[in-house]
Every structure is written in C-alpha cells, then in structure tokens.
Amino acid sequence: MTSLYLSSLTLSHFRSHKRAVVELDARPVAIHGPNGAGKTNLIEAVSLFSPGRGMRRASAREMTRRPEALGWKVSGLLLGPDGPHDIDFRSDEGAARDVRIDGKPAPQTALGRAARVLWLVPSMDRLWIEAPEGRRRFLDRMALSFFPDHAEATLGYEKAMRERNRLLKDQIRDAHWYAALEGQMAQAGAALQQNRKDTLARLSQAQEGAETAFPVADLELISTEADIPASAADLAEALAESRFRDMAAGRTLVGPHRADLFGTFAAKGVPASDCSTGEQKALLISLILANARALAEDVGAPPILLLDEIAAHLDSARRAALYDEICALRAQAWMTGTGAELFADLGTRAQYLEVTERDGQSFVEKTS
Structure with missing residues (x-):
C-alpha cells in the first residue's frame, strides 16, 4: 500500500501565521505548543486540501491574518497513488477562495479526487x-x-x-x-x-x-x-x-x-x-479509524487524518492504542497537543512540530 501525504506545506498570512514553511515525510505529525499558539490554525490549513470550507467551516475572509487583512495563501505538495500534485489556495483581500491544482484553476470538487482528508475536532465531541x-x-x-x-x-x-x-x-x-x-x-x-x-x-x-x-x-x-x-x-x-x-x-x-x-x-x-x-x-474515534481503513482498501492509500487536541481526551492506554492504529494504517495523521510528552508513545515513528506565539504571530519549528 502506498502513502498519501503532504511533503511540504507553506502558509502566508493565514490566521495567526504570517509565514510558515514545513518539510515533511509520510510519518504522523505531532504538533505541540501552548494553547492559543496557532496549532489548530496549522491543521485547518491542511483541511483545505479537501472539498468544502475546511474543518472550521470558515469563510475566506475569516482566514486572513489580522490586522493586515491582505489576503492569504496556502500551498502544498501532495504525494499519493496518483503521483505528485502541487495544490495552492489563495484569497485576495477577502475574495472567495481560488483553488489551483498543478498550476491550473480547479473547482473545489476536484480536490476530492486528489486527496482524502478526515478530521476530528473538539467541537465534534457533542455530535x-x-x-x-x-x-x-x-x-x-x-x-x-x-x-x-x-x-x-x-x-x-x-x-x-x-x-x-x-x-x-x-x-x-x-x-x-x-x-x-x-x-x-x-x-x-x-x-x-x-x-x-x-x-x-x-x-x-x-x-x-x-x-x-x-x-x-x-x-x-x-x-x-x-x-x-x-x-x-x-x-x-x-x-x-x-x-x-x-x-x-x-x-x-x-x-x-x-x-x-x-x-x-x-x-x-x-x-x-x-x-x-x-x-x-471513543465511538467517534472508532468511526474515523473505520473510515480510514475502508478508504485505504478502496484507493490503495490511507487518508490524511487531522486530530485536534486528541491526546488530551484519552487515557494513556487508549492514546497508545490510537498511535499504534495510525502507524499500522501508515497514515499521515496531524495531531495537536499542549505538550510533547503527550506523544511520547510514538517515539521515532512520528515527526514533531513545535508551535509558539510571539507578538501575535505564530512560529513553527520542526524539532525532529
């Protein structure tokens, strides 16, 4: 089975991120940092690689960095069974989001054929x-x-x-x-x-x-x-x-x-x-994992998973079990948590990003 993953992600004036560039491999991505640092903003950018309005269902205007409000851009190199795809999104001064795949304008629906992205965020706990x-x-x-x-x-x-x-x-x-x-x-x-x-x-x-x-x-x-x-x-x-x-x-x-x-x-x-x-x-997580397993069988690659603050809501045993299942799926799962210790059970099976905030701006650093 092949992998589906983002090998690079670039953000410009997106939410709290004035500029962020991350180079990645297919392993899970453990994102840690204090509350309010911009971790969720980072994975929201990844959610745009799926059709729709993203995991927060926000308008293009809401995604722009304040107070500049100059517009924003998100781009990434997606690697998967269909080969590499350069995908970028941009919105100029609050205009509707523009999607380009391999340099050509594309409708939102085309994203569903290039990538599969699933997410689970705290707001869904009351589902x-x-x-x-x-x-x-x-x-x-x-x-x-x-x-x-x-x-x-x-x-x-x-x-x-x-x-x-x-x-x-x-x-x-x-x-x-x-x-x-x-x-x-x-x-x-x-x-x-x-x-x-x-x-x-x-x-x-x-x-x-x-x-x-x-x-x-x-x-x-x-x-x-x-x-x-x-x-x-x-x-x-x-x-x-x-x-x-x-x-x-x-x-x-x-x-x-x-x-x-x-x-x-x-x-x-x-x-x-x-x-x-x-x-x-636990039932929600079970459904996300079942969805991921079924997709892996159907398309020959697991989907990208976005799991916001997932570690904080599980005991240590279930947390370790979740990490084992993600690694067995060979999914690039983007997971957020306040501390790196929440991802200790992943060890070298994951790559780690630290997100910090200074003077109203988010900074992303790859730590390992």
Whole structure:
C-alpha cells in the first residue's frame, strides 16, 4: 500500500501565521505548543486540501491574518497513488477562495479526487447529543471521502431546495415552477441518500473483525419526518404531494435534508446519546479509524487524518492504542497537543512540530 501525504506545506498570512514553511515525510505529525499558539490554525490549513470550507467551516475572509487583512495563501505538495500534485489556495483581500491544482484553476470538487482528508475536532465531541444537522454533516463528510461526486449532489440538492423554499414562502402556486425544482431535488437527493447508505455499509464492513481498543458503533440512517423515498421518481412524487403542507410551514418538510444518523454502542446496546462522554469520544474515534481503513482498501492509500487536541481526551492506554492504529494504517495523521510528552508513545515513528506565539504571530519549528 502506498502513502498519501503532504511533503511540504507553506502558509502566508493565514490566521495567526504570517509565514510558515514545513518539510515533511509520510510519518504522523505531532504538533505541540501552548494553547492559543496557532496549532489548530496549522491543521485547518491542511483541511483545505479537501472539498468544502475546511474543518472550521470558515469563510475566506475569516482566514486572513489580522490586522493586515491582505489576503492569504496556502500551498502544498501532495504525494499519493496518483503521483505528485502541487495544490495552492489563495484569497485576495477577502475574495472567495481560488483553488489551483498543478498550476491550473480547479473547482473545489476536484480536490476530492486528489486527496482524502478526515478530521476530528473538539467541537465534534457533542455530535451524538446535538441537533441532527451536525450528524448529517459528519455523515456527508464521510460519504464525500468515498464518493467525490457527493459534493455536487449535496450542492445541487441544497440549491434547488433554497429556490423551492423561496416559492413556498412567497405562496407561489404555479405547479410548473415546483415541478422543475422538484425534479432537480429528486435526482440529486436520490444520489445523496444512496451515497449515505453505501457509506454506512462500508463503515460497518470496516469495523467487522477489526481488533481495536475502540468500541464498534452500529449506525442507522433515520428520518426526523418520515421514511425518505429511495428513488428519484418516488422522491419527486413525495415532494409534489407535500407542497400544500410545505407551503403552510414555509419550508420543505420531506427529503434527505431531514435525515439523521443514529448510533449505538454495539457491545452494550446503548444509544450513543446515552453513553458517557468518554464513550462518545471513543465511538467517534472508532468511526474515523473505520473510515480510514475502508478508504485505504478502496484507493490503495490511507487518508490524511487531522486530530485536534486528541491526546488530551484519552487515557494513556487508549492514546497508545490510537498511535499504534495510525502507524499500522501508515497514515499521515496531524495531531495537536499542549505538550510533547503527550506523544511520547510514538517515539521515532512520528515527526514533531513545535508551535509558539510571539507578538501575535505564530512560529513553527520542526524539532525532529
């Protein structure tokens, strides 16, 4: 199995980093430094190598370094099964992010074919007890890792739904307007829903027989409203039948945007939402690892992993087990923690970056 990794990363006026240049190999990357030094900003830059708005879902304007606000640039050399790719992102004075792959302008969706990037950040710790939107987003990120066209299906569905919702709020009753938009929603929505189901099947398969210190999660796709039609034709029919009810509500009440991800701690038969905080975290890590194993089988290389403050939330035994699993996967995992001692179990299996802050500016130094 080959590796997928960033061999170099350059940041210019990105968040707290005025200038940072890092040369890397395929080993895990242990990033340590005090709180507020800019560790998370560094891995947020790596998250841009995946389609979407990055792990913080920030706008291009929010990523620029203050107070200069001159715009920013992130670039890197990605090595993987498809060969090397020079990828860079830039935003000039708050403009929308521009993506270039090997010197040529490229759409966001092209990133999904060049790289697979998964992340787990502290804000996701409440995934099992927050609103369904967060779980849908989590599931769609996993689906995107398997199906690069999932982003197009999601965007197409959401765009058509916004237009339909506008008609509903304006009390428009012309069936022809609705039929066109519902046809678009039905085609994109059926693809979106099928990708989600296939993703859950891949995760289930990847968890079967895996020897791991992290618990297995049984996952089910449910709906907050009613069963979501599987085919495009059935979904179009359901949308048409729901028009008057939707008009009263002022929004679309049927479709894959009403789906929810239900998780169960398999060994205990307990819903994830009822598990302890530690168990909920362990279930999340288990899913990220299952996602990574499945991708490694599918594309011949493990994804890049971004694990923010992961070491602080695990006891020493599970921390060591996580490091062993990452190394067995041969994944370039970017992990952050406040002290280098949190990564002691990795030893020479990892490379180390120290991030410090002086006068409002972050500095990155490779220590080994």
